[in-house]
Amino acid sequence: MMSDYVKYSSMSEGDDFLDPVPSFEVTKECVDKYIKSTNDSTKELTVDDEQGRRVAPPMLAAVYVIDALRTRVGPPGGIHAKQQFKFHRPAYVGETLFTSARVVKLYERKGRNYVEMTTETRNQEGELITSGIITRIWGKEA
Amino acid sequence: MSELQAYKDYNVGDQLEELIQFVDQTMIDAYADASGDVNPLHIDPEFAKTTFFGRTIAHGLLTLAFVSRVLSAWNWQGWAYGGELNVSFLGPVYPGDSVRVSGEIDQILQREDGIYARCQLACFCDERTVVKGFVISKISP
Numbered sequence: 488m489m490s491d492y493v494k495y496s497s498m499s500e501g502d503d504f505l506d507p508v509p510s511f512e513v514t515k516e517c518v519d520k521y522i523k524s525t526n527d528s529t530k531e532l533t534v535d536d537e538q539g540r541r542v543a544p545p546m547l548a549a550v551y552v553i554d555a556l557r558t559r560v561g562p563p564g565g566i567h568a569k570q571q572f573k574f575h576r577p578a579y580v581g582e583t584l585f586t587s588a589r590v591v592k593l594y595e596r597k598g599r600n601y602v603e604m605t606t607e608t609r610n611q612e613g614e615l616i617t618s619g620i621i622t623r624i625w626g627k628e629a
Numbered sequence: 630m631s632e633l634q635a636y637k638d639y640n641v642g643d644q645l646e647e648l649i650q651f652v653d654q655t656m657i658d659a660y661a662d663a664s665g666d667v668n669p670l671h672i673d674p675e676f677a678k679t680t681f682f683g684r685t686i687a688h689g690l691l692t693l694a695f696v697s698r699v700l701s702a703w704n705w706q707g708w709a710y711g712g713e714l715n716v717s718f719l720g721p722v723y724p725g726d727s728v729r730v731s732g733e734i735d736q737i738l739q740r741e742d743g744i745y746a747r748c749q750l751a752c753f754c755d756e757r758t759v760v761k762g763f764v765i766s767k768i769s770p
Contacts, residue, residue: 520662520663521663523659524656524659524660524662524664524691525660525663525695526650526656527694527697527701528698529698529701529702531705532701544694544697544701545697545701545708546690546694546697549688549693549694550663550664550665553664554664554665557665563669563670564669564670564676566670566686566718567689567690567718568717568718569715569716570689570690570714570715570718571716572713572714574709574710574712574713576710
């Protein structure tokens, strides 16, 4: 039977992990839900900016990057070990974001499998929004 | 790139305003719903019992949302437009924990495009360090 998750042994360093690159619509609803769930009262998030745009929290990156990575998931029980982000600018409500990911390092430590990936998120115009490096401990495979 | 000891009102050794956030399963469930990250380790107590942790844990990225709140309150412009974060997750946040986010400027850096503050950052649950690393944000116009 085929597993419905990505096996650690199926990945190689240098692989483009997401093909095709998934898209994510930044809606007012998703931004509001995220702000509420994280108890964020940052005042800049409650008003439109000078250009009349509704700004999303920088850490919404956690949603659109993970949403993209979720299109190819590891086994249940995997956890986040390290995270780097660079917020080139916040996303705006109404934008469509595209996140690509590349496997850059695969290694084992203390009996656990680690996967390190670079990610890059751009909007529909190709403008760079967020880049990052995510290190995950791959879940145990059945 | 060169290092400074101070820039305007920013000084090496300055503390960021601490944040303390109580986390319960309701908050974890709400974050799972908002983020779409429904890994059973976070939201399914029966599954979580079978894991190394023995019970549900909060998403690591939920803890980083608290970090972002601290940085947004401290220096929104520098954080949202060019901010950098580099952290390791050292331990779990369990339902019932209070997360304390603490930061201190340890370097002021002159880069080609401006002046940046680097802050050592840590998140604690009581005496346990759960996240550690640094953040960088621009402090010059």
